Amino acid sequence: MNRRLGAGWLTAAAVVVLTFVAACGSSGGTGATSKGTVTVAGFNFPESSVLAELYGQALAHDGYSVNYKLNLGTRKVVAPALQSGQIDIYPGYAASELEYYNNGAGEATADPVATTAKLNTYLAKLNAEALTPSQAFDGNAYAVTKATAARYNLKTLSDLTPIAGELVFGAGPECPTYKFCLPGLSSVYGLHFKQTLTLDTDGPATRAAFKNGSIQVGLVFSSDADLNALGLVVLQDDKHMIAADNVVPVVRTAIATDEVKKVLNNIDANLTTADLVTMNGQVELLHQDADAVASAYLQQHSYFA
Amino acid sequence: MQARLFLDIVDPWINWTWLSTHIPYVLGAVQEHLTLTAIALVGGLVIALPLGIAARRWTNLHLRPAALTVFGAFYTIPSIALFALLIPYTGLGILTAEIPLVGYNVLILVRNVLVGLDSVPPEVLDAADGMGYRPFARLIRVELPLALPAIFAGLRVATVSTIGIVTITAVIGLGGLGQLILRGLIESFHTPLVVATALCIVLAFVADLAIALAQRLAVPWARNP
Amino acid sequence: MSLLQATWQWLTDPAHWHGIDGIPTRVEEQVHLSLESVAIGALIALPVGIVLGHYGRFGNLAINISNVGRAVPSFGILVIAFQVFGLGDVPIVIALTALAVPPMVTNSYVALREVDPDIKDAARGMGYRGLAQLVRVELPLAVPLIMAGVRTSAVQVVATATLAALIAGGGLGRYIVDGLARSDNPRTLAGALLVAALALATELLLAGLERALVPRGIRLLLASSTRRASTFKTA
16 A cells, blocks of 8 residues: 555656656757857847847857847837846837837937937936947838729828828827827828727738728838738838838847947848848748848858858 | 638648748747746646645635635736736746746646545544544645545646646747747748647647546546546 | 826726727627627537437547647637638637637536436436436536536636737737737736626626526535536636
């Protein structure tokens, strides 16, 4: 009887231990000497994953130990994570970062350098800094279906002004309070839509809403590669509401050594908007992995030479 | 089977080529999923077992109604909410994911620990006392073994439940197979989505079977329908 | 201001009680989704469980349906359904119905199996056969456990309906998901509390309904078995 009970406990314990062993399995050995560990995060859309992978792989190649936290969330989740030190780097967009850190004060302009400089005045107080902005640009863009564009003869956002009241607009949860979204559309273009649906920020719900006709105008990103395939066309920002949303790495000062800055700035110096569109296409249309796409890009541009 | 031309982009439900080139990626997700699940189960048990035992022993503390009420209330709160609320305090890591998961498991397991211990016939307890067992020894050698069937039943329910909820930790950057589901959603890419969902079901089955087997080994004198 | 105070303020703000994102609207959406899912689930699950339980064969089938059902991740089903059906209620209803079915199948199967064989013998002796026996004798005795299954399903569904917000759906999950996206914790906590309250209300309402519907005699007879219902969380 005692032996049976003993065997029972032993088995139960074995199950637990085995589960642990299986689960904690291989955590992968790190390189012998590492210059330190950095955590790179990305927003929850594919382009951000690609950019994060670009930064991360370049740093890894340079000898750093890199952790990734991709698809982490919106800026409201990612920025606090940086401030609290849970992540070290994220690929930001200059004007949007500025308007986030200055609480929507409206200081961003079309000049990426000036915008980034202003951004750094805010980041300095938070022990962070933005490096050199890239010429690669990705800002909010507003799209309509080709059918809608044809029907109302739409080419620019100004064309929307007279008919906005007949249309339904879809965007993400942060749109109503985000300067380059509803407030901007309203103040710069005088757009007042029939209805605004809260969907997601350039995500699957917005695309689905276009498809089933729930919305006629929607928020997308200017470097999206799948718009044409989805039958969408972007309306031109003729009054220049969107400011300099150039790609810029936002890093914690603690890890922003000259070496790190050099690696990151090197990537951004050569990154173009066309590159963004191409890489987005590979991820969104060809379903390639963000890390593979980033890897291929780095190889092509001889970063690993 | 081709996907409906919902987005006018043809995308098979399972792209076998993609799958064959992404085995490590998928297995890595499975491993992360299992790790999160295992931690939640062990954590739940580590809390539920002493809690259940204490609730029965020190009835004047009214631990039983208190525990059931507190953890019961916790149980009704959706996991996404708990993750979101914990982020400012516990950050974006495993702790944030595990606190709710462990909390849910405590409820399931403590109920079963209590039912199991309650079900020990009083005659057996008397006999044990008569044989000279002191309270602690009686607990370890008589009561708990007899309570094992109920505890194992609870473990099975907790395991299958946890495997499902772990997918939701993807919204805070974790989640193992949940990450594949999220990728399927964000990129409108069917294969990781379908593969991950199928694997969750398989994992749940295998885990359930493993625990049932362990139960059969550990508690050969009892069969649970 | 602490989180609790801020949440209280959010909940008592009259602006949050109006309009498309107001509390009444969101609660109504949550209830609507849940009702639809539990109803459809019941339509599928109860006949299956009752028939299998009555004939006593394929008992393993009932258990297996339940086991498979429990293993299915709601998030996965939701996204798959979204890929097929797009925006709207259909994906979440599918996912929630899949969630609602297993407890109702299990409980109705067990409920029918647990009917005292002596009573069934007596019924047969009184001339009841087949369908009549099922409907007039077995079902009334099985109602408490079946209702317990419906209650379990309903509470799970009400809580899990929050997932609808992940695919831009409505319901109380919106407060949670939007709160997460905006780092607006009072909104998230308010949403969480509202869902918990709704789940509790569902539990109490259905328990009360059950008490009202089941004859006292049967309730006393089956007092012990109604505790069998076990809740099961999937979100």
